[in-house]
Amino acid sequence: xxxxxxxxxxxGKGTQCQRLSAHLKLPHLSSGDLLREAVAKGxxxxxxxxxxxxxxxxxxxxxLINMFRDRLQESDCAKGFILDGFPxxxxxxxxxxxxxxxxxxxxxxxxxxxxxxxLLKERVLGRRTCGNKTCNAVYHIKxxxxxxxxxxxxxxxxxxxxxxxxxxxxxxxxxAYEATKPLVPYYKKQGHLRTIDGDQTPDKVFADILKVVxxxx
Ligand code: AP5
Numbered sequence: 166x167x168x169x170x171x172x173x174x175x176x177g178k179g180t181q182c183q184r185l186s187a188h189l190k191l192p193h194l195s196s197g198d199l200l201r202e203a204v205a206k207g208x209x210x211x212x213x214x215x216x217x218x219x220x221x222x223x224x225x226x227x228x229l230i231n232m233f234r235d236r237l238q239e240s241d242c243a244k245g246f247i248l249d250g251f252p253x254x255x256x257x258x259x260x261x262x263x264x265x266x267x268x269x270x271x272x273x274x275x276x277x278x279x280x281x282x283x284l285l286k287e288r289v290l291g292r293r294t295c296g297n298k299t300c301n302a303v304y305h306i307k308x309x310x311x312x313x314x315x316x317x318x319x320x321x322x323x324x325x326x327x328x329x330x331x332x333x334x335x336x337x338x339x340x341a342y343e344a345t346k347p348l349v350p351y352y353k354k355q356g357h358l359r360t361i362d363g364d365q366t367p368d369k370v371f372a373d374i375l376k377v378v379x380x381x382x
Pocket of ligand 1: 172173174175176177178179180181196197198200217218219221222223224225229249250251252253254257288289291292293303304305306308309329338363364365366367370
């Protein structure tokens with residue numbers, strides 16, 4: 166099964182994709198996580214991406230397209246995958262369509278997670294992420310705090326704040342999100358788009374996602 170998530174910064178894409186990945190036993194491919202890993206490892210893609218990410222701008226399309234072309238052909242993707250944050254522009258979506266056609270893995274569902282803009286800033290600024298790169302669990306200091314301050318419940322890793330989770334960069338990321346909006350009519354036309362209200366408890370959001378994913382499996 167191939168599932169794709171759209172939504173603004175802080176909508177809960179990562180939170181829900183991690184749960185869905187565990188439930189469906191499919192890999193969660195987050196463009197943000199892959200780019201942060203590339204930056205941390207100092208790869209060529211990471212070097213190209215860093216300055217754009219630091220200022221909340223979109224990384225050039227070809228960096229993402231090349232990264233996902235390689236990643237989608239890895240063995241853990243054989244039974245499907247959950248895409249989080251890629252594609253984010255129409256050229257990326259067109260490249261993904263071509264790639265999925267080559268791989269004979271058509272999309273089943275595109276989940277568009279929507280949250281009132283006024284709530285997104287608080288979500289992003291209060292986010293804490295497990296620094297252990299094999300875990301990447303997501304918390305929130307108010308909405309989803311860890312049991313022990315700054316320590317991951319799952320792996321006891323130290324929680325960190327993302328470098329781009331500042332008020333200034335958040336505003337730039339919201340501006341960059343405008344480039345993603347044409348993907349809504351793009352996937353509506355293909356018949357894949359399902360809009361989910363992300364302004365509910367994480368459990369309720371997950372239940373709504375499972376319903377649409379199961380219907381379109
Ligand atoms: P990326 O890492 O993808 O950032 P983003 O899209 O801005 O999304 P976020 O990770 O901020 O939000 P999320 O929706 O995953 O929310 P989360 O679940 O964490 O991308 C980073 C950068 O990489 C971009 O700015 C760009 O530079 C570059 N990039 C990435 N992809 C690209 C592409 N395709 N093309 C070009 N450039 C690209 O939740 C947020 C917080 O809210 C958490 O604290 C969580 O605990 C809390 N929360 C979640 N759900 C709920 C709920 N229901 N109620 C209350 N709180 C909740």
